[in-house]
Amino acid sequence: MQLRFLGTSAGVPTRTRNVSALALTAEGQRRWTLIDCGEGTQQQLMRTPLSAARLEAVFITHIHGDHCYGLPGLLASASMAGRQTALIIVGPQAVRDYLEAVTTTTGLHLGFDLIHVDAATLVDNPLTLSDITVRTARLSHGVECYAYALEERHVEASLNVERLKAEGVTPGPLWGRLQRGETVIDEQGRQLSGADYRLPARTPRRLVVAGDNDTPDLLAPICQDADVLVHEATYTEAVIEQRGTDNGHSSAARIAAFAERAGLAQLVLTHFSPRYVSHPGATPSISDIDAEARAHFGGALMLAEDLAVFDLSRDHRLYRCE
């Protein structure tokens, strides 16, 4: 499963970081999903192999402009490129109101349907897409805001050899057909269904992508068994203290400490205030965020960059590959 960051800046774009958007592609699949869609996301997509024609669903964490102002343009361009396949839009109710208001006031006619799904309904009832299932958890950010837990659906099968042996099914090509899920007749004339003899070869990969949030502990239930948490670290503690407010955001320290408490193995930070710059010696710097997080989290820590690609492999480990 590949995570491709399209925007990693908080609030406003900078020369090197666009506003929030993250693409998720399941292994070997051409369908993909988008989490948040700040202004300029369609321009960022032109710098990747992804096409809006293959986009299956868009998840919006919350209604703030830096997370959704790229949506009308993305939809309009997909329509002009001939898309006819319906697109699933998941988010707070405000996202639906926003899109309906924009399409009405600007006369935007899409050549495909939008299937709106209220993110609140996915807290208890997961949404099943082609390659993933998705649940939500409510966060704290002033406006209605969500984290999305995305779990892969199609885990390779291994054979339940113990059961086959116990039932006296003779090893041979028939075992391979059962592993592929076929229904077969064995030497003894028994009809055997592959579904009864298949076991998942491993646990499914699971990642949580959170919206803006000042209360990391709200993520505890949804982060159980997660391989990776992607979360904002808009500020360092020093800047929050200097500003006198966290503006509904987490510091690097707070989200890192949560990840440590929750026993997470891997944490990706993103959504950095534009005040943190990347060139050496600058103050404050992105390296301040990195250092503050490392002081509180002993697992694998990564800081997102625009167009960075991370691979969550079948062994549940996250590697940066681009």
Add this chain to the structure above:
Amino acid sequence: MQLRFLGTSAGVPTRTRNVSALALTAEGQRRWTLIDCGEGTQQQLMRTPLSAARLEAVFITHIHGDHCYGLPGLLASASMAGRQTALIIVGPQAVRDYLEAVTTTTGLHLGFDLIHVDAATLVDNPLTLSDITVRTARLSHGVECYAYALEERHVEASLNVERLKAEGVTPGPLWGRLQRGETVIDEQGRQLSGADYRLPARTPRRLVVAGDNDTPDLLAPICQDADVLVHEATYTEAVIEQRGTDNGHSSAARIAAFAERAGLAQLVLTHFSPRYVSHPGATPSISDIDAEARAHFGGALMLAEDLAVFDLSRDHRLYRCE
């Protein structure tokens, strides 16, 4: 007066051309105006010396998304950067409806006022800004669409030497003070007001920036005395024929023939369909648009590119300077 193209693609962005936006800066002024604001305009601005803090007015030609979907993000970012000065927004009524719908549905609170001006009212009553006056002409594009005629306000003064001589005002430093517009007492004890002795040194510069438009002749009245017309040339005739529709747009031939009929000295084409590419040998190519226009227009013809800067000098000639 400088024209800086921020986006020159029609409908959807490409890797080399963003969607429509054009910045106009008066000589030596830090205030500037923006004409159209497609998605990603604020990102393009980061590649220029212009700051949204100094933006005096935004003119939107029409409500199609590739001309206005960058507006909410630009306003939000200006507000986050601390802007408090009111901003003038000129456009069809639909632009006001769109902005009000977006601010309402996304909870966007701006730290400055928007002063909405209906473009329809400027057909007969020009709008006076700090450095320019602006009139409009209605175009033909399916939705309400305008051309903006922008005329500079502050033309250098020369002295009315004939009148000074006729009135027996002795040449000397006093003439210089009158030229600067001061009120002085001359040797004969007369009070003389500079305003009575100043003449404009030249005609004011005037440019017309048009929105999408399938009927160039609608521009005839507003193009009288214009130094430059900036107009879309979305297609060549061959592509319109092949598509079977002009989709409410002009061909290079049609707008060039109009410019020739209107006696315009300078024409800048922009808003090219993404099918026209720039690399040599490609078909159809941007050079097809250039060639088609040149066959119908004998004046100075230029094709816009993203981030290209044109200077309209005091001698009314347009030069590409970046």
